[in-house]
Amino acid sequence: MIRPNTDELQTKAVAVDYGATRIVEDLDLKIAPGRLTVLLGPNGSGKSTILRALARLQPVASGTVLLDAQAITRMSTKEFARRVGLLAQGAMAPDGLRVIDLVRQGRYPHRPLFGGWTADDDAAVAEALALTSLQKLQDRPLDVLSGGQRQRAWIAMTLAQATPILLLDEPTTYLDIAHQVDLMNLIRRLVDARAMTVVAVLHDLNQAARYADHLIMLKSGKVMAKGPAKDIITPEVIARAFGIEVKVFQDPDSGLPFCLPQRTLSDPADA
Numbered sequence: 001m002i003r004p005n006t007d008e009l010q011t012k013a014v015a016v017d018y019g020a021t022r023i024v025e026d027l028d029l030k031i032a033p034g035r036l037t038v039l040l041g042p043n044g045s046g047k048s049t050i051l052r053a054l055a056r057l058q059p060v061a062s063g064t065v066l067l068d069a070q071a072i073t074r075m076s077t078k079e080f081a082r083r084v085g086l087l088a089q090g091a092m093a094p095d096g097l098r099v100i101d102l103v104r105q106g107r108y109p110h111r112p113l114f115g116g117w118t119a120d121d122d123a124a125v126a127e128a129l130a131l132t133s134l135q136k137l138q139d140r141p142l143d144v145l146s147g148g149q150r151q152r153a154w155i156a157m158t159l160a161q162a163t164p165i166l167l168l169d170e171p172t173t174y175l176d177i178a179h180q181v182d183l184m185n186l187i188r189r190l191v192d193a194r195a196m197t198v199v200a201v202l203h204d205l206n207q208a209a210r211y212a213d214h215l216i217m218l219k220s221g222k223v224m225a226k227g228p229a230k231d232i233i234t235p236e237v238i239a240r241a242f243g244i245e246v247k248v249f250q251d252p253d254s255g256l257p258f259c260l261p262q263r264t265l266s267d268p269a270d271a
């Protein structure tokens with residue numbers, strides 16, 4: 001159902017401005033196909049802005065975003081939406097829209113100009129509802145759902161889009177711990193079993209260390225550090241990025257690092 005993917009999403013010397021303020025500068029990223037990349041960084045460091053630029057929702061002031069060596073601005077809206085899906089932050093749906101109607105909207109890029117709903121569309125919607133455990137809620141209007149249920153409905157819509165590349169802005173927001181684990185395991189399965197490329201913004205450093213293949217630490221709109229968890233979840237990198245002191249331990253089972261915050265550093269520049 002979801003196409004395996006070898007497409008490479010890349011930014012070359014990308015800058016993004018909001019008005020006269022430069023927010024992102026000189027950004028050169030190569031997103032590894034078939035891997036989970038997590039963007040980390042303090043509030044306001046540019047994570048959502050970069051994700052939106054990758055999703056073609058945010059115009060760039062200079063530089064280029066490329067998908068498989070082609071500038072994304074040169075693709076048709078439908079073509080791009082068949083290849084790249086975005087779960088945005090704080091998306092709004094019209095009043096009264098039911099879960100299933102929202103999830104069906106994910107099929108829009110696959111619909112021909114003329115022609116009806118197909119069995120493939122039904123299968124994709126059913127699969128997306130099952131993957132997010134929303135079957136029992138499918139006929140409920142979104143506005144009567146809890147924040148976490150609504151978040152899962154938006155994730156289901158993004159999954160129904162069946163794109164080989166998924167961009168997820170804080171996907172675990174509103175989810176309780178069990179649904180967070182379910183979602184992160186689902187993302188991991190999509191990456192491992194279907195070679196999907198996922199770029200996710202996360203705030204939880206330990207969740208990022210546990211699930212990601214690559215971490216990118218941003219600060220003030222620039223890449224401060226990137227690499228596997230063992231190189232990023234370190235007292236030095238975290239102190240420089242967030243101005244906090246952390247203790248880092250190693251999970252005896254996976255060998256992956258996890259951290260416990262200790263205190264804020266009065267002047268991050270001292271770190």
Ligand SMILES: Nc1ncnc2c1ncn2[C@@H]1O[C@H](COP(=O)(O)OP(=O)(O)OP(=O)(O)O)[C@@H](O)[C@H]1O
Nearest residue numbers: 018019023041042043044045046047048049050201
């Ligand atoms: N529409 C906008 N107009 C003007 N400035 C904006 C706009 N959106 C974001 N910014 C500014 O751009 C900077 C980066 O914002 P962005 O949302 O990308 O950060 P972020 O790392 O995702 O933050 P957070 O962790 O708080 O979600 C911030 O200083 C923010 O105030």
